[in-house]
Amino acid sequence: MAGVKPNFIIAMYCLSILLIRPSFLNAAIIGLLSGAICQLFPGTPYLNFASELVGALVMYFLLCIPVNIGFGKLDLKPIVTTFLSTLASGFTFIAILNLAFLSGANVKTPVFAAFLVIIFGTATINSILVQALYLPLKAALVKDRK
Numbered sequence: 001m002a003g004v005k006p007n008f009i010i011a012m013y014c015l016s017i018l019l020i021r022p023s024f025l026n027a028a029i030i031g032l033l034s035g036a037i038c039q040l041f042p043g044t045p046y047l048n049f050a051s052e053l054v055g056a057l058v059m060y061f062l063l064c065i066p067v068n069i070g071f072g073k074l075d076l077k078p079i080v081t082t083f084l085s086t087l088a089s090g091f092t093f094i095a096i097l098n099l100a101f102l103s104g105a106n107v108k109t110p111v112f113a114a115f116l117v118i119i120f121g122t123a124t125i126n127s128i129l130v131q132a133l134y135l136p137l138k139a140a141l142v143k144d145r146k
Contacts, residue, residue: 004121009034010055010089011126014082015133017059019141024060031056047096055089078134083127090119 013034017027031053038048062081070076094115 004118004125006125006129007086007089007122009037009052010086010122011082011129013052013056014059014085014126015078015130015137017056017063018078018081018130018134019137021063022060024057027056027060028053044097047093047100050096051089051093054092055085058088059085075135076131079127079131082130083123086123086126087119090115090122094119 013030016030022030032049034056035049035052038052039045059081062084063077068075068077069080094112
């Protein structure tokens, strides 16, 4: 659908950071490892190291903000933080891609408006996916710790 699909790597590092609440350094490592995994798939090499690092760190910092987002018992922090983290990753990716293009690198830059549709669409799908998985996984982790 117009290039819009979930980015499971982003969704999974957002979910893991939500569930385990790592330190800053460990969140950065999660982001860098996610970028390394992206290197196994076709695409623009190396850009994901920076974009996934930024996405993971945005997720970390958003979770440091002591605010409750939700209605009653429904916690909406997963959907909001994943959406914003995916946007941060996507905009970092496109910014670096455009900088590389402007510096003379042989890279293809998509039309910015089309890329906006992909970034926002992916952020929407990722955030819904993480929200749906968060509560059952959190409950399973709580049961495991007892």
